[in-house]
Amino acid sequence: MDETGDKKNPVTAAVGEQDITSAVAIAGHPLHAMSVHFPIALVMATLGADIFYWWSADPFWIRAGLWSAGFAFASGVVAGVAGTAELLLVSGIRARVASWTHAIAAMMLLSVAGANWGLRLADETAVLPHGLMLSGLAAVLTGLAGWHGGKLIFHHGVGLMVSAKD
Ligand code: HEM
Numbered sequence: 426m427d428e429t430g431d432k433k434n435p436v437t438a439a440v441g442e443q444d445i446t447s448a449v450a451i452a453g454h455p456l457h458a459m460s461v462h463f464p465i466a467l468v469m470a471t472l473g474a475d476i477f478y479w480w481s482a483d484p485f486w487i488r489a490g491l492w493s494a495g496f497a498f499a500s501g502v503v504a505g506v507a508g509t510a511e512l513l514l515v516s517g518i519r520a521r522v523a524s525w526t527h528a529i530a531a532m533m534l535l536s537v538a539g540a541n542w543g544l545r546l547a548d549e550t551a552v553l554p555h556g557l558m559l560s561g562l563a564a565v566l567t568g569l570a571g572w573h574g575g576k577l578i579f580h581h582g583v584g585l586m587v588s589a590k591d
Pocket residue numbers: 447455457458461464465501502504505506507508509510511512518524527528531532534535567570571572573574575577578583584
């Protein structure tokens with residue numbers, strides 16, 4: 426049984442009746458779901474750049490890591506703004522514990538992603554070991570946030586905009 430499907434429990438039944446349709450969308454396409462791919466890919470790319478630098482000592486990977494860390498943070502903030510708007514505006518999203526779990530994991534990710542970029546801006550050579558450690562932590566937090574985001578969509582059916590088939 427899913428967490429909101431217990432119709433005998435009046436609290437979960439009341440949660441199940443609330444609206445879960447995306448409030449931040451363009452022509453039926455939710456903005457948060459559209460934007461999360463960028464921070465996910467760029468966090469992983471930063472980790473990849475750091476590992477290649479560790480392996481090859483080629484300074485190209487320092488510059489690649491600096492840019493990907495910056496865009497991971499910036500695109501994460503953009504995705505976070507859309508996600509926060511969904512969380513605050515849609516009552517059925519606000520009412521679900523899974524939404525807040527995802528939001529906390531995502532905020533931790535954004536903090537680490539910001540620190541990872543700031544570290545490199547202040548000192549490009551800080552990639553080894555601190556940049557690499559932050560990149561590893563950001564990758565783990567991305568997995569955690571992404572997992573809970575997917576749970577919201579695929580278990581709770583949150584943020585969907587299902588149009589009529591006819
Ligand atoms: C920082 C505050 C954030 C909040 C409050 C938030 C909130 C939400 C909400 C409410 C949903 C359900 C779908 C919707 O209503 O659009 C969702 C889905 C999702 N979120 Fe976030 N989010 C945040 C940041 C992020 C970040 C930075 C990432 C990237 C790692 C992320 C990854 C995801 C994923 C992968 C989904 C599932 C989307 C899909 O499969 O289409 N979220 N988020």
